[in-house]
Amino acid sequence: MHKTCTCGQTMTMKLRTVIYSGKVEIDNVPIYSCPSCSRSEVLPEVKPDLTGLIGQLGEEPAKQTLLFNELNEWADLLLEASASRKTPSGPAVQQIVDERIDSLLELLLLAGSVGDEAWRQDIEKRLAQLSRCTLHT
Numbered sequence: 001m002h003k004t005c006t007c008g009q010t011m012t013m014k015l016r017t018v019i020y021s022g023k024v025e026i027d028n029v030p031i032y033s034c035p036s037c038s039r040s041e042v043l044p045e046v047k048p049d050l051t052g053l054i055g056q057l058g059e060e061p062a063k064q065t066l067l068f069n070e071l072n073e074w075a076d077l078l079l080e081a082s083a084s085r086k087t088p089s090g091p092a093v094q095q096i097v098d099e100r101i102d103s104l105l106e107l108l109l110l111a112g113s114v115g116d117e118a119w120r121q122d123i124e125k126r127l128a129q130l131s132r133c134t135l136h137t
């Protein structure tokens with residue numbers, strides 16, 4: 001889970017709190033940051049969901065705290081990985097991703113068999129979020 005910064009230093013990934021509009025706290029957002037020049041950027045895999053979330057909040061959001069890991073599978077997995085191991089490393093995260101995909105596929109079958117369309121769509125969305133992620137290790 002490392003990325004090279006434009007300054008040549010290795011950026012590290014951390015779950016951080018993003019403050020939007022000075023009012024909304026979004027916790028557990030995976031962000032790459034550079035220890036050398038303090039540059040930071042949101043993990044590309046979660047960017048569409050973060051920008052989508054901010055879009056939904058609009059320009060005059062109410063004061064609130066959101067947990068990004070409840071909205072994004074990738075953030076949830078990284079949170080799980082960092083809880084069990086201090087620094088999530090590539091293979092460990094990959095293993096958790098694989099396990100999560102397996103259990104989501106099982107749920108998808110179950111949702112299909114009981115005919116719960118809303119549930120099935122929710123699981124499909126989660127799977128799409130995971131399949132978007134590619135690990136650079």
Ligand SMILES: [Zn+2]
Nearest residue numbers: 005007034037
């Ligand atoms: Zn840098």
